[in-house]
Amino acid sequence: MKRYWKISSLIVVILLGISSYYIHSAYSAKQLPEYIIKKQEGNSKVIEQLVIRGGYSNKAETASEMIEISSEGSEYSSEKSFISQIKSMDDDGEQIENLKRKYRSFMRGKNGQNSFYEDKRNLVYAEIEYRFQDNRQKFDFHIAALDKKSNEETSFKMAFPEGEKYSNVQLDDVQFSDGRVNVITKNYLSTNDAGQETELHLYSFNLLDKKLLSEEVILSDSDKKENTYTDYEKLSEANSMVPSNYIVINKTFIEQKQHENGETVEDIKGNELFVYNLREKKEEEVKLPNEVQQLNGTWSYYDAGKLYISEAKGGKVRVVTYDFAQKKVENQWQVPLGENGMISLATIFNNGNMYLLAAEDEGAEQGLEYASVIVADLETGKTEYRGTVVNKNANTKSDGQAYLSELIIE
Template identity: 30%
Template sequence: MKQYISSILLVCLSIIIIGAYYGIMIVNANDFPEYSIKTLEGHESEMKDVSLSGFVEKEGMNTSVKITSNETLYLSNQSSLQRMTVYNDPRIEKLKKEHRSFMRGKNNIYSFYQDADFIAYAETVYKPSSLDHSYKYVFNIGLLDLASDKDISFELGVPGEIFNSISVLDVQLIQSKLKVVTKNYMYTNTGMDEAEVHVYTFDLGNQKLLNDEVIITPQQVKMGYDVINSMEQNPSQPQKSIIFIKRPEIVNQSEGSANTTNKAAIFEYVYDKNHLKTIELPESLTDRIVTSQNYVNGDKLYVINHDAKGLHLTTFTITNQTITNDQTFPIKSVGTETFPIVIKNDRVYVLATNDFEENNSSNLPPQLFIGEMKTGKTMYKGEVIPKKVDQKFNTKSLVLYSLEIN
């Protein structure tokens, strides 16, 4: 009996200690500062739909934070329900609210396709085989008919080699066939991963795989081929193609200089044509695209560079293969910084951790810049600062790494 009493007392003591620890954590979380976005230039109405995400560090503890023009939201202060609605991807939450049954267990927005008639889904899952108990990647495929609210789902093994990991890059419904673009990583004897890009074509009616095409080989990946990130706010919308970049292969690097064997190039894989075609770039972009931030939105390629004059943003229309806009914004960078950037509604939104003026140190508040695409005009400039002046908190404890436009 004494043994049981000792065990019970030990459990109770553990609960008290753990409870006290988490109680302190909650109190500390409540002590984190409130932030505001102070307007330095322009109209506050320009940033009313902007939210900034990152984390705040205090006394060795980090907590996620989301800052808007109205409030500061800390993950540690939210209930479980609030965390789902505030911190989860709002596009996924919207789909779950509208199609709860179909969305069960589906969380990756890049695995969806949606048009006026259907929602399609494709994801890869690593699971044991029912035959020999070995682990292998399988496709989870789903299709929801929005008119009838009926759905189908099936599972198919990923053919070929046993891959180390697989990530879905794009999902499209083309002429009643589901196209799934993936980047597959293979573990080699050298201990280094090799990657290749596949396009899988599925017959949804007969629930079978029609084709597995490698469109970017491991050798091409080593030569600098890679997909260009999308800046589309809704990556599940219909697209006719996916865009790739080939950066020149660096063959020698010494004393801060590098030589390359060939020029950069852009390739477009058109889904209904099943082939990769070259996009001709103007000479002025061929050199810049190597060291730039590159994004695709629909048929627009955005090429973004920084130098002493500011941030250069060139819009290249893929359909016409012409430059349709070229602006320089007064955003100064320190070194070779990469800024979170969103382009939406004829505005470019930039989140920076350094001041936009020259010859300033990097220990400055995070800053938000909004510029007009057509004219290059500065529409808004502000900085993120604590609402209350407190020596315990400084800008170095706040790290912001993304922005969203609602």
């Protein structure tokens, strides 16, 4: 699947590169606007590695290109070399880039933050490799490890157990303990419902012997009903590469209804939240209080035994902290997005903070001039930083429009 993703990314880069050429030519007489994140309040250090990604198009929307905005300024794809554009599509963030600099030989050809585990001594990697054979897709495990003290490398490949049962396999997490590599995967069953039925699996490997020790189905739907299927999604965590004793999974029940015109519509009938303990190899359903269940939470995130659920509503973002061990709501707070009917566009969590990108609702005349970046402390809700995305050359009016969609920490 990674192979196909990279091909798709290359096509996108080529198309955007061509588009960038035309938009850059159109603006040859006029400089493209230089956007920056302008501080309104707080500590600017918390956004030093923050980048806003989006697109920029001319007024007629006949040409567009990618744009990245930071506190230092903005960079357009037309300002990058073609190779740099391709490389940016394969960027896994500063953490992976740092590993590539430190362990160049071991890291060659390895990508994807969910594929790595790292502690003081070990760097472990797992990947699901795809190949087409006998008119069907097949899967292989690729396991590799580096002892950072001795610089000794271990690597092996293995055919995926009962791979014919699955139409696709997605790697969700890698953990390492007592010489065992634990790989958590989401397996798509080859069924009559177009492979939408999924299961969550745990594969344990003995690194020294290069053998599969066990395979366990963590979650599956044993009581499947007609025209319904279940989906399992591992929630985001602060850093998937560090040691963790558990994973948090959202189980969604989906019903399919077919209209007379043949169109199939999906309706979410319910959700359940599970915590899986990797050491004890058992799962437990998390019974959230009604006040938390009723939240229309778009983003959920967990870290150090706590679950964070956020809901954007009425120009504010409300955050609820739930403690797994105590089985209760520990804290809740809200942060205003700003004035002029602001809505939340993107949210990420990093280093104990929540980063929000907000802008005016669609169709607002001011558009980007009222886009804001807000950083809030996850524990207290205190606003650490608030800034506005503005054109650095305030006296220069742009003939185009920026559309922002993503936050990343470099």
